[in-house]
Amino acid sequence: MIFQLENSVNQRVKLPDNSTVELYLKREDAIHDFVSGNKYRKLKYNILEAQGLGCKTLLTFGGAYSNHIAAVASAGQIYGLKTIGVIRGEELIDKIDSNATLSYAKASGMQFKFVSREAYRNKTSTDFINSLKEEFKDFYNIPEGGTNTLAVKGCEEILTAEDASFDYICCAAGTGGTISGLINASKSNQQILGFPALKGDFLQEDISKFATKTNWELILEYHFGGYAKINSELVSFINQFKLENNIALDPVYTGKMLYGIFDLIEKGKFPKGSKILAIHTGGLQGIKGMNVNLKKKNLPLIE
Numbered sequence: 430m431i432f433q434l435e436n437s438v439n440q441r442v443k444l445p446d447n448s449t450v451e452l453y454l455k456r457e458d459a460i461h462d463f464v465s466g467n468k469y470r471k472l473k474y475n476i477l478e479a480q481g482l483g484c485k486t487l488l489t490f491g492g493a494y495s496n497h498i499a500a501v502a503s504a505g506q507i508y509g510l511k512t513i514g515v516i517r518g519e520e521l522i523d524k525i526d527s528n529a530t531l532s533y534a535k536a537s538g539m540q541f542k543f544v545s546r547e548a549y550r551n552k553t554s555t556d557f558i559n560s561l562k563e564e565f566k567d568f569y570n571i572p573e574g575g576t577n578t579l580a581v582k583g584c585e586e587i588l589t590a591e592d593a594s595f596d597y598i599c600c601a602a603g604t605g606g607t608i609s610g611l612i613n614a615s616k617s618n619q620q621i622l623g624f625p626a627l628k629g630d631f632l633q634e635d636i637s638k639f640a641t642k643t644n645w646e647l648i649l650e651y652h653f654g655g656y657a658k659i660n661s662e663l664v665s666f667i668n669q670f671k672l673e674n675n676i677a678l679d680p681v682y683t684g685k686m687l688y689g690i691f692d693l694i695e696k697g698k699f700p701k702g703s704k705i706l707a708i709h710t711g712g713l714q715g716i717k718g719m720n721v722n723l724k725k726k727n728l729p730l731i732e
Contacts, residue, residue, distance in 0.1 A: 439453040453706050462713075502538065
Protein backbone atom coordinates (compact mmCIF):
# COMPACT_ATOMS: atom_id res chain seq x y z
CA MET A 430 0.00 0.00 0.00
CA ILE A 431 1.42 3.33 -1.03
CA PHE A 432 1.42 5.04 2.37
CA GLN A 433 3.20 2.30 4.34
CA LEU A 434 6.17 3.31 6.45
CA GLU A 435 9.14 0.95 6.35
CA ASN A 436 9.16 0.76 10.12
CA SER A 437 7.07 2.40 12.80
CA VAL A 438 9.14 4.40 15.28
CA ASN A 439 9.35 3.17 18.86
CA GLN A 440 9.08 6.29 21.02
CA ARG A 441 10.10 6.20 24.67
CA VAL A 442 7.34 7.18 27.09
CA LYS A 443 7.96 9.36 30.12
CA LEU A 444 7.43 7.48 33.40
CA PRO A 445 7.73 8.63 37.03
CA ASP A 446 11.34 9.19 38.11
CA ASN A 447 11.22 6.22 40.50
CA SER A 448 10.08 3.77 37.81
CA THR A 449 12.21 0.64 37.44
CA VAL A 450 10.98 -0.30 33.94
CA GLU A 451 11.16 1.18 30.44
CA LEU A 452 8.08 1.82 28.31
CA TYR A 453 8.05 2.49 24.56
CA LEU A 454 5.14 3.21 22.23
CA LYS A 455 5.21 1.87 18.67
CA ARG A 456 3.79 4.69 16.57
CA GLU A 457 1.59 2.71 14.21
CA ASP A 458 -0.78 5.67 14.32
CA ALA A 459 1.64 7.60 12.10
CA ILE A 460 1.12 5.33 9.08
CA HIS A 461 -1.86 7.34 7.81
CA ASP A 462 -4.45 9.75 9.23
CA PHE A 463 -7.36 7.36 8.72
CA VAL A 464 -5.95 4.01 7.52
CA SER A 465 -3.65 3.93 10.51
CA GLY A 466 -2.30 1.48 13.02
CA ASN A 467 -3.96 -1.89 13.09
CA LYS A 468 -6.53 -0.80 10.49
CA TYR A 469 -3.82 -0.53 7.85
CA ARG A 470 -2.41 -3.90 8.91
CA LYS A 471 -5.82 -5.59 8.81
CA LEU A 472 -6.80 -4.18 5.45
CA LYS A 473 -3.51 -4.71 3.62
CA TYR A 474 -3.93 -8.34 2.59
CA ASN A 475 -7.72 -8.14 2.39
CA ILE A 476 -7.46 -5.41 -0.24
CA LEU A 477 -4.82 -7.39 -2.13
CA GLU A 478 -7.16 -10.41 -2.02
CA ALA A 479 -10.10 -8.35 -3.28
CA GLN A 480 -7.99 -6.96 -6.11
CA GLY A 481 -6.74 -10.45 -6.98
CA LEU A 482 -10.33 -11.68 -7.22
CA GLY A 483 -11.22 -8.78 -9.48
CA CYS A 484 -13.71 -7.47 -6.93
CA LYS A 485 -14.31 -3.74 -7.16
CA THR A 486 -16.44 -3.26 -4.02
CA LEU A 487 -15.64 -3.64 -0.33
CA LEU A 488 -18.52 -4.16 2.10
CA THR A 489 -18.08 -4.03 5.84
CA PHE A 490 -19.85 -3.33 9.14
CA GLY A 491 -19.57 -0.87 12.00
CA GLY A 492 -21.10 1.60 14.42
CA ALA A 493 -21.47 5.36 14.38
CA TYR A 494 -17.87 6.14 15.40
CA SER A 495 -16.12 3.08 13.98
CA ASN A 496 -12.43 3.49 13.16
CA HIS A 497 -12.85 0.54 10.82
CA ILE A 498 -15.61 2.25 8.81
CA ALA A 499 -13.46 5.35 8.35
CA ALA A 500 -10.43 3.25 7.40
CA VAL A 501 -12.27 1.14 4.80
CA ALA A 502 -13.81 4.26 3.24
CA SER A 503 -10.39 5.93 3.05
CA ALA A 504 -8.63 2.85 1.66
CA GLY A 505 -11.34 2.39 -0.93
CA GLN A 506 -10.89 5.94 -2.12
CA ILE A 507 -7.12 5.50 -2.34
CA TYR A 508 -7.38 2.32 -4.40
CA GLY A 509 -10.37 3.16 -6.54
CA LEU A 510 -12.66 0.62 -4.88
CA LYS A 511 -16.32 1.20 -4.08
CA THR A 512 -17.16 0.87 -0.40
CA ILE A 513 -20.37 0.00 1.41
CA GLY A 514 -20.83 0.39 5.16
CA VAL A 515 -23.57 -1.53 6.94
CA ILE A 516 -24.15 0.74 9.94
CA ARG A 517 -25.68 -0.25 13.28
CA GLY A 518 -28.63 2.01 14.15
CA GLU A 519 -31.38 3.19 11.80
CA GLU A 520 -31.68 6.45 13.72
CA LEU A 521 -28.33 7.55 12.27
CA ILE A 522 -29.76 8.02 8.78
CA ASP A 523 -30.50 11.68 9.48
CA LYS A 524 -27.32 12.30 11.46
CA ILE A 525 -24.60 11.62 8.89
CA ASP A 526 -23.51 15.22 8.47
CA SER A 527 -23.31 15.82 12.23
CA ASN A 528 -21.26 12.68 12.83
CA ALA A 529 -17.52 13.14 12.19
CA THR A 530 -16.89 9.50 11.28
CA LEU A 531 -19.87 8.99 9.00
CA SER A 532 -19.47 12.36 7.28
CA TYR A 533 -15.82 11.55 6.56
CA ALA A 534 -16.73 8.11 5.21
CA LYS A 535 -19.45 9.66 3.03
CA ALA A 536 -17.00 12.25 1.69
CA SER A 537 -14.63 9.37 0.88
CA GLY A 538 -17.31 7.78 -1.29
CA MET A 539 -18.79 5.19 1.07
CA GLN A 540 -22.40 4.14 0.51
CA PHE A 541 -24.37 3.35 3.66
CA LYS A 542 -26.99 0.83 4.62
CA PHE A 543 -28.45 1.56 8.05
CA VAL A 544 -30.01 -1.36 9.90
CA SER A 545 -31.68 -1.80 13.26
CA ARG A 546 -29.63 -3.01 16.19
CA GLU A 547 -31.67 -6.22 16.17
CA ALA A 548 -30.90 -6.88 12.52
CA TYR A 549 -27.25 -5.95 13.05
CA ARG A 550 -26.85 -8.74 15.61
CA ASN A 551 -27.48 -11.19 12.75
CA LYS A 552 -24.89 -9.59 10.46
CA THR A 553 -22.90 -12.82 10.04
CA SER A 554 -25.88 -15.06 9.32
CA THR A 555 -26.23 -16.63 5.88
CA ASP A 556 -29.67 -15.10 5.36
CA PHE A 557 -28.42 -11.59 6.16
CA ILE A 558 -25.37 -11.89 3.91
CA ASN A 559 -27.52 -13.29 1.09
CA SER A 560 -29.89 -10.33 1.41
CA LEU A 561 -26.90 -8.00 1.05
CA LYS A 562 -25.78 -9.89 -2.06
CA GLU A 563 -29.24 -9.50 -3.58
CA GLU A 564 -29.13 -5.76 -2.90
CA PHE A 565 -25.52 -4.94 -3.75
CA LYS A 566 -24.52 -7.85 -6.04
CA ASP A 567 -20.81 -8.68 -6.03
CA PHE A 568 -18.68 -7.45 -3.11
CA TYR A 569 -15.72 -8.47 -0.97
CA ASN A 570 -16.95 -9.00 2.60
CA ILE A 571 -14.73 -7.65 5.39
CA PRO A 572 -16.05 -8.47 8.89
CA GLU A 573 -16.75 -5.91 11.59
CA GLY A 574 -13.45 -4.69 12.99
CA GLY A 575 -11.65 -6.26 10.05
CA THR A 576 -10.54 -9.42 11.83
CA ASN A 577 -10.04 -12.55 9.72
CA THR A 578 -7.10 -14.76 8.73
CA LEU A 579 -5.71 -12.17 6.29
CA ALA A 580 -6.02 -9.44 8.92
CA VAL A 581 -4.02 -11.50 11.40
CA LYS A 582 -1.37 -12.05 8.72
CA GLY A 583 -1.07 -8.29 8.32
CA CYS A 584 -0.85 -7.71 12.07
CA GLU A 585 2.01 -10.19 12.27
CA GLU A 586 4.07 -7.55 10.45
CA ILE A 587 3.74 -4.99 13.26
CA LEU A 588 6.70 -6.42 15.15
CA THR A 589 10.17 -6.15 13.63
CA ALA A 590 13.55 -7.67 14.42
CA GLU A 591 14.37 -4.59 16.50
CA ASP A 592 11.50 -5.41 18.85
CA ALA A 593 13.02 -8.71 19.99
CA SER A 594 14.61 -7.03 23.01
CA PHE A 595 11.27 -6.23 24.65
CA ASP A 596 9.99 -8.44 27.46
CA TYR A 597 6.34 -7.43 27.17
CA ILE A 598 4.24 -6.45 24.14
CA CYS A 599 0.96 -4.70 24.99
CA CYS A 600 -1.98 -3.81 22.80
CA ALA A 601 -5.63 -2.88 23.06
CA ALA A 602 -8.13 -5.48 21.91
CA GLY A 603 -11.47 -5.13 20.15
CA THR A 604 -12.07 -8.17 17.95
CA GLY A 605 -8.80 -9.97 18.69
CA GLY A 606 -7.08 -9.75 15.31
CA THR A 607 -4.26 -7.44 16.28
CA ILE A 608 -3.21 -9.30 19.40
CA SER A 609 -3.40 -12.61 17.50
CA GLY A 610 -0.91 -11.30 14.94
CA LEU A 611 1.38 -10.02 17.71
CA ILE A 612 1.25 -13.39 19.46
CA ASN A 613 2.15 -15.24 16.27
CA ALA A 614 5.07 -12.90 15.56
CA SER A 615 6.39 -12.77 19.13
CA LYS A 616 9.53 -14.43 20.50
CA SER A 617 9.37 -17.25 23.03
CA ASN A 618 10.74 -15.00 25.78
CA GLN A 619 8.07 -12.34 25.27
CA GLN A 620 4.72 -12.03 27.02
CA ILE A 621 1.81 -10.50 25.08
CA LEU A 622 -0.76 -8.56 27.12
CA GLY A 623 -4.12 -7.58 25.66
CA PHE A 624 -6.35 -4.86 27.09
CA PRO A 625 -9.94 -5.42 25.86
CA ALA A 626 -12.15 -2.38 25.27
CA LEU A 627 -15.22 -4.52 25.95
CA LYS A 628 -16.39 -6.12 29.18
CA GLY A 629 -16.07 -9.88 29.58
CA ASP A 630 -13.54 -12.54 28.62
CA PHE A 631 -15.20 -13.74 25.40
CA LEU A 632 -12.12 -12.70 23.41
CA GLN A 633 -10.21 -15.67 24.83
CA GLU A 634 -12.03 -17.99 22.45
CA ASP A 635 -11.79 -15.62 19.47
CA ILE A 636 -8.04 -15.13 19.89
CA SER A 637 -7.45 -18.85 20.32
CA LYS A 638 -8.83 -19.40 16.80
CA PHE A 639 -5.93 -17.43 15.30
CA ALA A 640 -3.08 -17.50 17.83
CA THR A 641 -0.41 -20.14 17.37
CA LYS A 642 1.30 -19.64 20.77
CA THR A 643 0.26 -19.50 24.41
CA ASN A 644 2.46 -16.66 25.70
CA TRP A 645 -0.43 -14.23 26.20
CA GLU A 646 -3.06 -13.08 28.62
CA LEU A 647 -5.92 -10.59 28.69
CA ILE A 648 -6.03 -7.82 31.28
CA LEU A 649 -9.76 -7.31 31.87
CA GLU A 650 -9.81 -4.46 34.39
CA TYR A 651 -9.38 -1.39 32.19
CA HIS A 652 -12.42 -1.22 29.88
CA PHE A 653 -13.97 1.70 31.83
CA GLY A 654 -17.43 0.20 31.54
CA GLY A 655 -17.23 -1.11 27.99
CA TYR A 656 -16.74 -0.03 24.41
CA ALA A 657 -16.81 3.76 23.92
CA LYS A 658 -17.35 4.31 27.67
CA ILE A 659 -15.11 6.88 29.29
CA ASN A 660 -14.90 9.07 32.39
CA SER A 661 -13.13 12.25 33.51
CA GLU A 662 -10.24 10.26 35.04
CA LEU A 663 -9.40 8.70 31.68
CA VAL A 664 -9.76 12.03 29.88
CA SER A 665 -7.36 13.59 32.40
CA PHE A 666 -4.85 10.78 31.81
CA ILE A 667 -5.05 11.13 28.02
CA ASN A 668 -4.56 14.89 28.20
CA GLN A 669 -1.63 14.61 30.64
CA PHE A 670 -0.01 11.92 28.47
CA LYS A 671 -0.20 14.18 25.43
CA LEU A 672 1.24 17.09 27.42
CA GLU A 673 4.23 15.03 28.62
CA ASN A 674 4.90 12.96 25.47
CA ASN A 675 3.39 14.98 22.61
CA ILE A 676 1.40 11.91 21.55
CA ALA A 677 -2.38 11.90 21.13
CA LEU A 678 -4.25 8.83 22.36
CA ASP A 679 -7.66 7.63 21.29
CA PRO A 680 -10.17 7.21 24.15
CA VAL A 681 -11.55 3.79 23.19
CA TYR A 682 -8.44 1.67 22.74
CA THR A 683 -4.90 2.99 23.19
CA GLY A 684 -5.85 5.47 25.92
CA LYS A 685 -7.36 2.74 28.08
CA MET A 686 -4.45 0.39 27.42
CA LEU A 687 -1.85 2.94 28.48
CA TYR A 688 -3.87 3.89 31.55
CA GLY A 689 -3.80 0.20 32.45
CA ILE A 690 -0.07 -0.13 31.79
CA PHE A 691 0.73 2.86 34.01
CA ASP A 692 -1.47 1.41 36.76
CA LEU A 693 0.16 -2.02 36.49
CA ILE A 694 3.64 -0.47 36.59
CA GLU A 695 2.68 1.34 39.79
CA LYS A 696 1.32 -1.91 41.25
CA GLY A 697 4.54 -3.81 40.46
CA LYS A 698 3.16 -6.06 37.72
CA PHE A 699 6.40 -5.82 35.71
CA PRO A 700 9.73 -7.02 37.20
CA LYS A 701 12.51 -4.51 37.68
CA GLY A 702 14.39 -3.84 34.45
CA SER A 703 11.52 -4.92 32.19
CA LYS A 704 11.25 -3.39 28.74
CA ILE A 705 7.64 -2.87 27.63
CA LEU A 706 6.46 -2.10 24.10
CA ALA A 707 2.91 -0.81 23.70
CA ILE A 708 1.30 -0.63 20.26
CA HIS A 709 -0.45 2.61 19.27
CA THR A 710 -3.23 1.29 17.06
CA GLY A 711 -4.41 4.67 15.77
CA GLY A 712 -8.10 5.51 15.99
CA LEU A 713 -7.53 9.23 16.54
CA GLN A 714 -10.41 10.07 14.19
CA GLY A 715 -12.76 8.98 16.98
CA ILE A 716 -11.76 11.83 19.30
CA LYS A 717 -14.14 14.32 17.65
CA GLY A 718 -17.13 12.05 18.16
CA MET A 719 -16.14 11.27 21.73
CA ASN A 720 -15.81 14.97 22.54
CA VAL A 721 -19.37 15.54 21.31
CA ASN A 722 -20.59 12.97 23.85
CA LEU A 723 -18.36 14.34 26.61
CA LYS A 724 -19.69 17.83 26.03
CA LYS A 725 -23.27 16.59 26.34
CA LYS A 726 -22.37 15.08 29.73
CA ASN A 727 -20.53 18.24 30.87
CA LEU A 728 -17.30 16.27 31.20
CA PRO A 729 -13.80 17.55 30.33
CA LEU A 730 -12.84 17.27 26.66
CA ILE A 731 -9.92 15.44 25.09
CA GLU A 732 -7.40 18.06 23.99
